[in-house]
Amino acid sequence: MIGIFDSGIGGVTVFKEILKYLPNYQYLYYSDSNNNPYGDKSEEELINITENICKYLVNNGCKVIVIACNTASAICKDYLREIFDIPIIAIEPALKMVYDYNYEGKTLVLATKGTLNSKKFKELYHKYDNHKSIIYECVGLADLIEQDKKEEIKEYLNKHLGGFKDIQNVVLGCTHYPLIKQEIRDILGDVVFYDGSLGIVKELERKIREIGLQESKQIIVFEDSSNNSLKEERFYNCLEK
Ligand code: DGL
Numbered sequence: 001m002i003g004i005f006d007s008g009i010g011g012v013t014v015f016k017e018i019l020k021y022l023p024n025y026q027y028l029y030y031s032d033s034n035n036n037p038y039g040d041k042s043e044e045e046l047i048n049i050t051e052n053i054c055k056y057l058v059n060n061g062c063k064v065i066v067i068a069c070n071t072a073s074a075i076c077k078d079y080l081r082e083i084f085d086i087p088i089i090a091i092e093p094a095l096k097m098v099y100d101y102n103y104e105g106k107t108l109v110l111a112t113k114g115t116l117n118s119k120k121f122k123e124l125y126h127k128y129d130n131h132k133s134i135i136y137e138c139v140g141l142a143d144l145i146e147q148d149k150k151e152e153i154k155e156y157l158n159k160h161l162g163g164f165k166d167i168q169n170v171v172l173g174c175t176h177y178p179l180i181k182q183e184i185r186d187i188l189g190d191v192v193f194y195d196g197s198l199g200i201v202k203e204l205e206r207k208i209r210e211i212g213l214q215e216s217k218q219i220i221v222f223e224d225s226s227n228n229s230l231k232e233e234r235f236y237n238c239l240e241k
Pocket of ligand 1: 039142
């Protein structure tokens with residue numbers, strides 16, 4: 001079994017990519033909407049929350065865990081990797097992709113406060129900075145996406161991104177953001193998006209081979225910490241889109 005978790009529905013954008021390449025495995029997706037948003041939480045709170053989720057996933061038979069959340073990855077991955085003896089795969093904002101594919105392009109990096117303030121992000125940024133990047137902290141945006149507040153999302157984007165001109169690359173540094181690509185394009189025009197999900201797939205494939213996890217019939221189990229049945233419906237809707 002492969003465990004995947006996020007603060008809610010955002011990790012679906014990663015899970016979709018995983019299913020494209022690795023369809024024949026058993027998956028347990030844990031949506032922690034009870035603790036959403038992660039982006040404004042302290043390091044201590046997040047470590048406590050994610051440690052409990054990983055324990056739960058391990059106790060339910062997961063042999064590898066994917067942190068499908070940039071915030072939790074940036075803040076907790078080193079700690080979690082130290083205390084669990086199964087592979088823990090973590091997403092990161094796709095700054096390297098911009099560096100490799102369009103270094104000259106004016107770039108907007110969007111992420112949560114937690115991700116942008118983390119040591120991991122700062123290291124990544126200094127390694128792959130193209131000197132044409134604007135970093136923007138999207139406080140509250142993941143929460144609006146989680147709650148599917150369509151009108152408020154439009155207003156938010158208008159207010160916060162409306163002033164940016166000539167952006168070519170947009171790094172979606174939060175797994176919730178790929179769910180609103182069209183809405184972002186409506187404001188910024190024909191930009192190219194970059195996110196970390198393809199990197200996750202490659203890493204997961206490698207780890208699966210390393211630990212010898214066998215292919216099986218596809219099974220997807222969804223769990224949500226707030227026990228809200230609407231979350232499950234939304235999860236499958238997002239997965240099918
Ligand atoms: N989807 C998460 C991320 O990638 C967390 C968003 C949040 O809960 O603030 O950062």
